[in-house]
Amino acid sequence: DSVFTNVVRAPEDPILGVTVAYNKDPSPVKLNLGVGAYRTEEGKPLVLNVVRQAEKLLVNDRSRVKEYLPIVGLADFNKLSAKLILGADSPAILGNLVTTVQCLSGTGSLRVGAEFLARHYYQRTIYIPNPTWGNHGKIFTLAGLTVKTYRYYDPVTRGLNFQGVLEDLGSAPSGAIVLLHACAHNPTGVDPTREQWEQIRRMIRSKSLLPFFDSAYQGFASGSLDEDAQSVRMFVADGGECFIAQSYAKNMGLYGERVGALSIVCRTADVATRVESQLKLVIRPMYSNPPIHGASIVSTILKDRNLYQEWTLELKAMADRIITMRKQLFDALRARETPGDWSHIIKQIGMFTFTGLNTKQVTFMTTEYHIYMTSDGRISMAGLSSRTVPHLADAIHASVT
Numbered sequence: 001d002s003v004f005t006n007v008v009r010a011p012e013d014p015i016l017g018v019t020v021a022y023n024k025d026p027s028p029v030k031l032n033l034g035v036g037a038y039r040t041e042e043g044k045p046l047v048l049n050v051v052r053q054a055e056k057l058l059v060n061d062r063s064r065v066k067e068y069l070p071i072v073g074l075a076d077f078n079k080l081s082a083k084l085i086l087g088a089d090s091p092a093i094l095g096n097l098v099t100t101v102q103c104l105s106g107t108g109s110l111r112v113g114a115e116f117l118a119r120h121y122y123q124r125t126i127y128i129p130n131p132t133w134g135n136h137g138k139i140f141t142l143a144g145l146t147v148k149t150y151r152y153y154d155p156v157t158r159g160l161n162f163q164g165v166l167e168d169l170g171s172a173p174s175g176a177i178v179l180l181h182a183c184a185h186n187p188t189g190v191d192p193t194r195e196q197w198e199q200i201r202r203m204i205r206s207k208s209l210l211p212f213f214d215s216a217y218q219g220f221a222s223g224s225l226d227e228d229a230q231s232v233r234m235f236v237a238d239g240g241e242c243f244i245a246q247s248y249a250k251n252m253g254l255y256g257e258r259v260g261a262l263s264i265v266c267r268t269a270d271v272a273t274r275v276e277s278q279l280k281l282v283i284r285p286m287y288s289n290p291p292i293h294g295a296s297i298v299s300t301i302l303k304d305r306n307l308y309q310e311w312t313l314e315l316k317a318m319a320d321r322i323i324t325m326r327k328q329l330f331d332a333l334r335a336r337e338t339p340g341d342w343s344h345i346i347k348q349i350g351m352f353t354f355t356g357l358n359t360k361q362v363t364f365m366t367t368e369y370h371i372y373m374t375s376d377g378r379i380s381m382a383g384l385s386s387r388t389v390p391h392l393a394d395a396i397h398a399s400v401t
């Protein structure tokens, strides 16, 4: 018999498994509000116009070949990604203090950063928000770091537990790593205000904690790329060091192309070059070098003024559609006089609404209304359309009455 006889069947992923269950459901009214992937008003995935234009340019450019990229990836892409998150006039970029490596989307950027820290950083404890994206804990644990949490969400106010953040970071050991969502916190949709970010920054710097930003939704929270990068830029402006993972899955709709970047902002240019040399030793035995197509699309768009401008318009349109869905759902619940305060639906930002529904209510929504969402009560607003809002509102109403 097989040498793998003892292999047990693993459970489905809490987020990606929702789509597996959704796909099996024959119901004509089923609704997938699980995975954080943008859908149009017609409920279809969206390939941005600028992405199609960039791909046409790439296909028609006969000089382009399919050679291996360097271990660190496409040089143009790396420079342009650093500019996108740090700002074109960033002193860190001007001073060559940033090393950027192309990685396999956001997940890969987080993992490469975690592996580097596990090898080269003296403090192996990382504090992640409670709650946070379901994959964070696994990525950092498997890289060899010790994962702890800091209070983040207040279920009573359905807002930020700001005192909890400051107390938990304040009692973390000096030098501990702190994971921060740059904007559009997943799953809560709750972000610190600018003033709260400043207090968090002061706390982190005063205790020499190491900030690790996860920027998976730049442009998706406010519709503005620069606005959504402010938290990161506040930290980089103070001259301290930080890690930044970027993903183009959502804001450029490149989900399956696996396009991302890890940037490490260092104190000196010399340290940045030594850090890059060690990042190459992490990447080479992991996947050797990253895929060329997605990064070529991104750099084609970011380096062309017109394509970049059109991208910002398409990005704003996606962010605006999600905000419209928030308003429609909120209004639909008010029209039904659904018990409870649902104002968090319009206060929260980014792709998700953290509804506050418990696992029993979530199960009810799925079995009785064929609505698929993560068991923590998170719904991806991008999965909604004006046509399907009433069905969701009916389901929420029924699950709380």
Ligand SMILES: Cc1ncc(COP(=O)(O)O)c(CN[C@@H](CCC(=O)O)C(=O)O)c1O
Pocket (backbone or CB within 6 Å): 015, 016, 034, 035, 036, 037, 104, 105, 106, 107, 108, 133, 135, 181, 186, 214, 216, 247, 248, 249, 255, 260
């Ligand atoms: C905060 C955060 N960081 C990183 C990622 C990783 O995205 P990449 O595709 O690797 O660039 C996600 C995606 N989370 C979405 C998408 C589905 C998933 O991977 O879980 C979600 O939470 O639904 C995320 O929400």
